[in-house]
Amino acid sequence: MANNDATGTATTPSAKPRRGRRNVIRLVAVLTLLVAGGAAVFAFLPDPSALAAASALSGKTVTTVATGGDHSCALTSDGDVACWGSNNHGQLGINSTTARSLPTAVTTTGTPLSGKTITQVSVNGSHTCALTSDAILACWGDDSHGQIGDGSTSGDHLVPTAVTTASTPLSGKTISAVTTGAAHTCALASDGTLACWGLQTDGRLGNSSSSAADVETPDAVTVSGTALSGLTINAIDAGAAHTCARATSNALVCWGLNTSGQLGDGSTTSSNEAVDVTVSGTPLASLSIAGISAxxxxxxxxxxxxxxxxxxxxxxxxLGNGGTTDSDVPVSPTLAATPIATSTLLSVSSGEKNTCVVATGGAVSCWGNNGVGSVGDNTNTTRDVPTAIVTTGTILSGKSLVLSSVGDRTTCALASDGTPACWGDNTLGKIGDGTTTNRDVATAVITNPSASITAVTGQRSGVLGYGRPGDEIVVDGSWWNGSKASTDFVVTVGGETADQTLETNSTGTLSGGITVPAGAAVGSGSVVITQGTDTVTKSFYVLGSRTITVSPTSGVPGTVVSVSGTNFDPTASAEIRGLTSTSGPTASSDAAVDVTITSGGSVPSTNFTVDDFETVSIEVREKSPGGTPSTDYARAAFTVPPVTVSATAVSGQRSGVTGYGRPTEVLTVTGANWPNDLVSADFTVAFCNTSGASCDSNATKTLATNGSGALSGTVTVPSDATTGARALKVTHDGRSALFNFGVLGTRSVTLSPTSGGLSTPVSVTASNFDPAAFVRIKGVRVLSGPEYSSDSSVPGFTAANGSLSAVNFTVEDALTTYIEVSE
Incomplete structure (x- = not known):
């Protein structure tokens, strides 16, 4: 088990490591890996306090991932190596013995690897080796058996140390490959020379020696008189205590411990010299061998x-053949009814207790011990036949895998886009996800810093993906370089540089806020956080000002209005309602309508019915997660036009007279903007003062509205109507229209004097005549008829109130008995 120090960093007790695994798997028919892109982070996130700094793989493209023994390493396209896991012997090469649970750069400054491009890395037991492009070989970690190859067993090597080649079989040779076992190492030169060193027991060095003494520098693998005689070795792989090679003439040879038949020569006898793997009569008979994995x-x-x-x-x-019996010759894993039943297998990797293959299409299947999830099928059930690893919902979902590396109960894989992932035993942090938690499915090796948006001020709780200029984006994250201030960060939102208060603590935990700048481009965009060479991009939608559109913008009660809008909070619940005041506001009696904002922040076109004549605007207001109205809204004006009424004719009045009449006369009326399809019983009608108060008793009416709200019908002036300046008041459901109407009394004429001789001038006044009417004053001899006298008539005009001011009329006819004023 791993211990935890005060900072939460995984550390490992200084116990002798279990026998290891695994160096990098050999690929079939793929000599060059073209890997592009970076890696994403899987959902398993550690406690940031367990992390020290940014992943050494940040911003890099991983080309190889290898796990073995108690740690793992990755090689990048620029020739750098980063390692993670147990470090009790310095096997991570970071100049300390502190374990790491995420990739940490191997120290190269002041070592043989300084300024070099590393092309190969091999991991096993508690030591690591790397080979550079110019054939420099260096190893580091446990050297208790001389496996570092520097001529000593002086203890642990915390940084890369040159393998001694002078005066060894590798002297003057160009080293082309390196492989590590649990406690030994082997290297192959370009001319086929093979040498091994380290622990010598069980014949694993293949040097024909029966000595148990450690070998501290490269020692030649015996060729003469062995299965290698006359052959040229072109591939090697070291297991825990045995070693195998592929040679010309399609030969497979192995040497070392053989208690379980791992040499494949038909026996269980260990050998300190290369022996042929029996292929005759096996699935490998007559086949060309592409790769071997011990x-x-x-x-x-x-x-x-x-x-x-x-x-x-x-x-x-x-062995994956459905059984548990050892085999001392090659046997096929069971493929029938497995995910790879019809696939062509491209590569194979053997670990401590597991095996994995990569098939065409980039699918990986594994089998063997699964107690800690090393098969990767989201179970802990040991599998005796090939079983597909679970990728759905993991960092490898939808990706094509190009290699796998199986170690000591831990498995790693690399996708074609450079995404590394591991699963299985993680007690020593060798999965590289920043934790020491075992994983049953593929889990991302941390390559880049992470950042998460935890809140957006100004938005409702739980809203993380969008905001408006001025809102603060609250973020946290892990795996950044430690102890950085806001001045070390550059942040853009929607393409615009943003003010921010970001910082990291000593363990690389990110925290702080980012203000959405006023100039941020509205729409789908990103928050981009950059510190040094590390960049994290998070999707973020910048919203503009909320707006709504209503159509039509006016109408009578009952009008159906189409309401739409933009720049609302995506997927929010909202309510459409009418308002009777824009300051307040006060909701109208219109029935509210619920609506869901689209993912793009739009209010979908929604019908809303205006029934309240007092509605002056329509509002769309977002709701909080609990369903209560929030403070976020937009409004648009809506006009309910006033109802109108007017007279078009008055019975008993001359044509064109509409503004006055007498009791019992009938007004023909019209109007507009009333609710549709009303009938007479829906109205009350009265004659009132000009402000609509002090009304007489209700008047008789026959009114109705059509489907457009147009009013028509008649109203009879009550016989007891108050005379004078009045108004016709038509009311429906508390809403009224007035039409000024003068109610006239009985016409009357006053004479002064009322008698006199001929040529007597008479002052004539009158009242309750039609306002502004032309009148003529005449003398009358006899009422019946009437028979007018010979007096000269006098014209005049009534005032606006229907009165006639004093007009002089001269009586000249002795028979005149009456004076008449006629309109």
Missing amino acids: GGAHTCAVSVSGVVACWGENGDNE
Whole structure:
């Protein structure tokens, strides 16, 4: 088990490591890996306090990932190496013995790797080796058996140390490959020379020696008189205590411990010299071998045609053939009814107790011990036949895998886009996800810093993906360089540089806020956080000012209005309602309508019915998660036009007279903007003062409205109507219209004097005549008829109130008995 120091960083007790695994798997028919892009972060996130700084893989493209023993390493396209996991022997190469749970750069300054481009890395046991583009070989970590190869067993090497080649079989040679076992190392030169060093027991060095003494510098693998005689070695792989090679003439050879048949020669006798793997009568017979992989106590090979066979220990189903019986010759894993039944297998990797293959299409299947999830199928059930790893919902979802590396109960894989992931045992932090939690499915090796938006001020709780200029985006994150201030960060939102208060603590935990700048481009965009060479981009939608549009913008009660809008909070719930005041506001009696904002922040076109004549605007207001109205809204004006009424004719009045009349006369009326389809019983009608008060008793009426709200009908002036300046008042449901109407009394004429002789001038006045009417004053002899006298008539005009001011009329006819004023 791993211990935790005060900072939460995983550390490992200084115990002798379990026998290891695994260096990098050999690929079939793929000599160059073209890997582009970076890696994303899987959902398993550690406590940031367990982390020290940014991942050494940040911004880099991973080309190889390898796990073995108690740690893992990755190689990047620019020739750098980063390692993670246990570090009790300095196997991470970081000049300390502090364990790391995320990738940490191997120290190269002042070492043989300084300024070099690393092209290979091999991981096993508690030591690591790397080979550069100019054939420099260096190792680091546990050297208790001389496996570092520098001529000593002086203890742990905390940084890369040159392998001694002078006066060894590798002297003057160009080293082309390196492989590490649990406690030994081997290197292959370009001319086929092979040398091994380290722990010598069980014959794992292949040097024909039966000595148990450690070998501290490269020692030649015996060729003469062995299965290698006359052959040229072109590939090597070291297991826990055995080593295997592929040679010309399609030969497969192995040497070392053989208690489980891992040498594949048909026996369980260990050998300190290379022996032939038996292929005759096995699945590998007559096939061209593309790759070989030596595991804990079993070995596998893959042919150019895609056939895989394994041999050796099978107690944990390492051979994948459905049983648990060891085999000392190659046997095929069971493929029928498995995910790879019809696939061509491209590569194979053997670990301590597991095996994995990569098939065409980039699918990976594994088998063997699964107690800590090393099969990667989201269970802890040991699998005796190939079983597909789970990728759905993981960092590898939808990706094509190009290699796998199986170690000691931990498995790693690399996708074609450079995404590394591991699963299985993580007690020593060797998955590289910043934790020490075992994983049953593929989990991202941390390559880049993370940042998460935890809140957006000005938005409702839980809203994280959008905001408006002036809102503050609250963020946190992990795996950044430690102890950085806001001046070390550059942040843009919507393409505009943003003010921010970001900082990291000593463990690389990010915190702070970012203000959405006024100039941020409205619409789908990003928050981009940059510190040094590290950049994290988070999707963020910048919203503009909320607006709504209503159509039509006016109408009578009952009008159906189409309401739409933009720049609202995406997917928010909202309510459409009418308002009777824009200051307040006061909701109208219109029925509110619920609506859901689209993912783009639009209010979908929604029908809203205006029933309240007092409605002056329509509002769309967002709701809080609890369903109560929030403070976020937009409004648009809506006009309910006033109702109108007017007279078009008055019975008993001359044509064109509409503004006055007498009791019992009938007004023909029209109007507009009333609710549709009303009938007479829906109205009350009275004659009132000109302000609509002090009304007489209700008048008789026959009114109705059509489907457009147009009013028509008649109103009879009550016989007891108050005379004078009045108004016709028509009311429906508390809403009224007035029409000024003068109610006239009985016409009357006053004479002064009322008698006199001829030529007597008479002052004539009158009242309750039609206002502003032309009148003529005449003398009358006899009322019946009437028979007018010979007096000269006098014209006049009534005033606006229907009165006639004093007009002089001269009586000249002795028979005149009456004076008449006629309109």
